[in-house]
Amino acid sequence: MRASPDLPAAATWARLQTFMAVYETGSVRAAAESLHVTPPAVSAAVSALESALGATLFGRAGRGIVPTDSGEVFAGYVRKLLGLLSEAAGAVHDADRGRVRIGAVATASEYLLPRLMASFVAEHPHVELSVSVLPRDEVFALAADHAVDVVLAGRPPRGSGLVTRARRPNRLVLVGRPGQWQDPLTTTWLLTALGSGTRDTTLSLLSRLQAAPPLLTLGTAGAAVAGARQGLGVTLVHEEAARPHLDSGELATYPLTGTPLERPWHLCTPSEPTAATRLFLRHVCDPDRVGDAAFHTRSRLQG
The missing domain is CATH 3.40.190.10 (Periplasmic binding protein-like II)
Structure with missing residues (x-):
């Protein structure tokens, strides 16, 4: 099977999301339920991608399905594509009407993040905040896939491509x-x-x-x-x-x-954070706004 030149047209946002739902659930029916569509609609979306790619993405395994080698490779790209598209959707808005997707480890999310978020929301009610709470390695994997805008965790792993913007003693x-x-x-x-x-x-x-x-x-x-x-x-x-x-x-x-x-807490972002992310960083580094929960940075946050 050869890839079709129509792949960009076939790889719509909805089809890519559908592919990832099947990939993550291992079931067409479960993916359909999570997306609130019918199983035939899910199968059609996957078939359209397979036809455009010229590759089989899933195979049968007992009563379920599993990704093929091609499906595994494709999933790595799709995660990044969806993350970048979501990042772009927030980046095009002004800072005070944008979106900040936060990735945090459990301890930080329970004992530190709520206070920071509460004061930020009070001052910037039109900024959309979301939080993904996962183990350290998974949080940094989300950042690599552009699925979060800022990470609150320990020191980022070497080669992650993330920049530590501020720290807080811990x-x-x-x-x-x-x-x-x-x-x-x-x-x-x-x-x-x-x-x-x-x-x-x-x-x-x-x-x-x-x-x-x-x-x-x-x-x-x-x-x-x-x-x-x-x-x-x-x-x-x-x-x-x-x-x-x-x-x-x-x-x-x-x-x-x-x-x-x-083990200080680190606030990390990609090399080019969105305007809303910079707004969030400035807020949580301001002790007048967040008190002793404030993070500290040696350089002024631009933007």
């Missing part, structure tokens, strides 16, 4: 019930989910200390803190997530070689 501390553990390396360590930067940092710390305590995965930082409060073990956690319980005496920090760990 550190990881080891916490548990006060006085319950004489040696924290002999009790259970409570972990966040796979893909979490905090989990990776915890395992790296234990490796450096040549320690192998029992491990228990509880998912989120909030769940790990709750488990520590109940005496399940200790957890390495962002200090802000544990602060209320440290202040109340429900939790205490445990001294351990290598802790606390300084």
Whole structure:
């Protein structure tokens, strides 16, 4: 099969979205339900793309379908195309009527982002905000695909193409019930989910200390803190997530070689952020607007 010269005409926004829905759900019927269309409409959209590409995008696997090698390759391009189109849709508007798509790791979304968003929305009610909360690696993958405009997480990976615009102090501390553990390396360590930067940092710390305590995965930082409060073990956690319980005496920090760990929050964007994104960055770097939640930058944000 050869690609058709009519591929640009065939690759409409709706068909590309339909392709990704099938790719992500593994089912024509599930994709149809998510898009609120009929299964024949989904099949027709995929067939039109396959005809224009001159390639088969999906194959049968039991009762479902799976992407072919061509489908996997095409999906990588489609994610970027849809991300760029969405980015363009926000970029063409004035800053105070644009769109800011935020990608954040769970801890930042729970303990830091709401305060920043609330004050921003109060001042700029016509800017459309959206938030995607995912593990660190997935958040940065979204940024690579232009699916988010700004990332709130730890340090971006090398080669990501992202620019750190501002930072905010943050550190990881080891916490548990006060006085319950004489040696924290002999009790259970409570972990966040796979893909979490905090989990990776915890395992790296234990490796450096040549320690192998029992491990228990509880998912989120909030769940790990709750488990520590109940005496399940200790957890390495962002200090802000544990602060209320440290202040109340429900939790205490445990001294351990290598802790606390300084892990500042980073606000990252592509090299050319949209006007609305620059407006958001200026807002969250202004202590007069967001108080002690403010991020800090050494250079003036332009635009």
